Amino acid sequence: MEQVKKFHRKHDLRGKIVNYVLLVLASIFVLIPFFYLVMTCFKDLNEVTGSTVTLFPQGNHFLENLSFVWNYEDYHFFRYFFNTMFIFVLKTVGILLTCSLAGYAFAKFPCKLNSFMFTAFIAVLFLPGELLNIPFYEIMVNLNLRYSPIYVPIWIGAWFGTDITIIFLFRQYFFSIPDSLAEAAKIDGANEFTAFLRVMLPLSRSVIVTTIILYFVGTYNDVYGPSLYIRANDYEHKVIAQSVGIFENLYNYGSRDFIVPYHYVSIATVISILPVLVFFFAAQKNFVESLVGSGLKA
Amino acid sequence: MNRFSSALKKFKRSRTSVFLMFAAVPIVGYLLFYFYPILRTLMLSFTDKTMTRPDVNVVWLDNYIRIFRNETLLGKALVNSIIYAFGSGVITLVIAFFMALLLNSKVKGVGVFRIILFLPFVIPTFASAAIFKGLFDPNSGLINVFLYDNFGIQGPGWFKSEDTALLTMILMSIWGFGIQMLIFLSALQNVPASLYEAAEIDGASKTRKFLSITMPMISPMLFLNVVLVTINGLKSFNTGYLIGGVEGNPNNSTLLFPVLIYRIAFNTEYGGRRLGYASALAYIFFLVIMVFTAVQFIMSKFYVNKDVE
Structure with missing residues (x-):
């Protein structure tokens, strides 16, 4: 018996070591691109275009590169950050207002219209965006809103509760809250709407947090909307997602094999992902739960 | 008239009306941003509409045939x-x-x-x-x-x-x-x-x-x-x-x-x-x-x- 236990312990230890080794190896592989990104920030043009390439930079050109990128005439990082946050806030506030109301309606007021609309909403849940974008684009061009300086085409849908996933999240949540809470508020003289606003909405904090995180990631990642609804040469109105491209095309004069100044691109990339990383590490637990819960990314 | 107003009163207190009150905006959004585009895209697929020419002709299945x-x-x-x-x-x-x-x-x-x-x-x-x-x-x-x-x-x-x-x-x-x-x-x-x-x-x-x-x-x-x-x-x-x-x-x-x-x-x-x-x-x-x-x-x-x- 003793020997069996000893064998098991020895076996467990070996398993743990193998486990550690594999995890460390995987982590190294995952971190290589980050490491290379940071290394490239320190290089100069010679070191990134092929004549004297090495993994580690030979000199330190970090400050030089940073000041070039930051002071480049077409690059306005604070503007891009502001623009991205402007879209994020408008989208998120709109979707929270409209989808929480709809989710509450679907959860708490069963009627024929309710089940009919619910089926209709489910039916379009997995529809590819390509089917919806063409008429929307047509309308925006006809209304002369395509290049709206306040990005109307990018956030207007959010104010009409068009995110069915978020409606479902709210609906599921409100199902789990007993009716008696809202009833109690109504006995105290509140109408349906104030009962919702004062009692139910504050309780759905977790869904609100999830929505904020999903929309932060979603807005930051969005390339489709900005490339369609922001004029290509309008450098004041670009968003962060487009900021790296400015340096990728720095020496692009139309020929197919132009030189890419990776040292500048790397600096711009690092700057562009800093806000996401800060947000991620600040809200890590919520962040992971929200993303795993919905499992989505465009 | 009386019957109508009492029916209206009844509706106002019904669940359907409260449901509508809360879900009105997303329902409008559904019609505008899902229902209309689905139909409009289908309609467009039977035409030769472009954004650069003003005239539009109905070509029926021509687009599909040309694609294949x-x-x-x-x-x-x-x-x-x-x-x-x-x-x-x-x-x-x-x-x-x-x-x-x-x-x-x-x-x-x-x-x-x-x-x-x-x-x-x-x-x-x-x-x-x-x-x-x-x-x-x-x-x-x-x-x-x-x-x-x-x-x-x-x-x-x-x-x-x-x-x-x-x-x-x-x-x-x-x-x-x-x-x-x-x-x-x-x-x-x-x-x-x-x-x-x-x-x-x-x-x-x-x-x-x-x-x-x-x-x-x-x-x-x-x-x-x-x-x-x-x-x-x-x-x-x-x-x-x-x-x-x-x-x-x-x-x-x-x-x-x-x-x-x-x-x-x-x-x-x-x-x-x-x-x-x-x-x-x-x-x-x-x-x-x-x-x-x-x-x-x-x-x-x-x-x-x-x-x-």
């Missing part, structure tokens, strides 16, 4: 999207599952590894595209320099070569396996420990426990992940657009189906924003996605254990 007869890029983009979805999906799932198994063991410091392995998923696609273009640059990128310095091998052209561009895109997408890994991990952690204990008393081996307990218990999550990666892969626009642009450089090798629709519908250089033709493509794309989703559901009958949940 003459559109050389249809097959290319469709095959690219399917290879991308399948390649990226399968490899991502295998790695994610394996990593989830490693993270599920009770070793110290596992939290740190979890964060590290998840981190690439947090990086937005535009940034990871820029990072990987540098990493895989045929002349100056780390990969080829490493291959040349250590093994004297002249590495492939990666993103710059027609033969390897799509493959490199798949490699890049695998970097973000973190989300699938965490979905698997939460599934593994939800398997009741009592099941394993019972099996141990019966003397079950590790492999036996894995095949008879772990796999059936997490099969619903496996299904969710398979559906997610396949459909997301097919719908993928960002990766193709960021790597190859609307042209799908080099030589259409990175052209994904959504990028093809985008360039025909919205890009003036490709025939003047042909909305009608692009709408027909969009409907074909929709059918492809429907078929793939249906296949997923049919296949799930064979490996998803119904007794779980």
Whole structure:
């Protein structure tokens, strides 16, 4: 018996070591691109275009590169950050207002219209965006809103509760809250709407947090909307997602094999992902739960 | 009149009216942003509408016929999207599952590894595209320099070569396996420990426990992940657009189906924003996605254990 236990312990230890080794190896592989990104920030043009390439930079050109990128005439990082946050806030506030109301309606007021609309909403849940974008684009061009300086085409849908996933999240949540809470508020003289606003909405904090995180990631990642609804040469109105491209095309004069100044691109990339990383590490637990819960990314 | 007003009063107090009051805006939104576009795209697909010419003719099935007869890029983009979805999906799932198994063991410091392995998923696609273009640059990128310095091998052209561009895109997408890994991990952690204990008393081996307990218990999550990666892969626009642009450089090798629709519908250089033709493509794309989703559901009958949940 003793020997069996000893064998098991020895076996467990070996398993743990193998486990550690594999995890460390995987982590190294995952971190290589980050490491290379940071290394490239320190290089100069010679070191990134092929004549004297090495993994580690030979000199330190970090400050030089940073000041070039930051002071480049077409690059306005604070503007891009502001623009991205402007879209994020408008989208998120709109979707929270409209989808929480709809989710509450679907959860708490069963009627024929309710089940009919619910089926209709489910039916379009997995529809590819390509089917919806063409008429929307047509309308925006006809209304002369395509290049709206306040990005109307990018956030207007959010104010009409068009995110069915978020409606479902709210609906599921409100199902789990007993009716008696809202009833109690109504006995105290509140109408349906104030009962919702004062009692139910504050309780759905977790869904609100999830929505904020999903929309932060979603807005930051969005390339489709900005490339369609922001004029290509309008450098004041670009968003962060487009900021790296400015340096990728720095020496692009139309020929197919132009030189890419990776040292500048790397600096711009690092700057562009800093806000996401800060947000991620600040809200890590919520962040992971929200993303795993919905499992989505465009 | 009296009857009408009393009916109105009754309606105002009914559940339907309260439902309408709360859900009015999303219902209007549904009609404007889903119902109308679905019909409008179908209508457009029967016309030769462009954004550059004012006149519109109804051409009925001409767009569809032309797509199947003459559109050389249809097959290319469709095959690219399917290879991308399948390649990226399968490899991502295998790695994610394996990593989830490693993270599920009770070793110290596992939290740190979890964060590290998840981190690439947090990086937005535009940034990871820029990072990987540098990493895989045929002349100056780390990969080829490493291959040349250590093994004297002249590495492939990666993103710059027609033969390897799509493959490199798949490699890049695998970097973000973190989300699938965490979905698997939460599934593994939800398997009741009592099941394993019972099996141990019966003397079950590790492999036996894995095949008879772990796999059936997490099969619903496996299904969710398979559906997610396949459909997301097919719908993928960002990766193709960021790597190859609307042209799908080099030589259409990175052209994904959504990028093809985008360039025909919205890009003036490709025939003047042909909305009608692009709408027909969009409907074909929709059918492809429907078929793939249906296949997923049919296949799930064979490996998803119904007794779980």
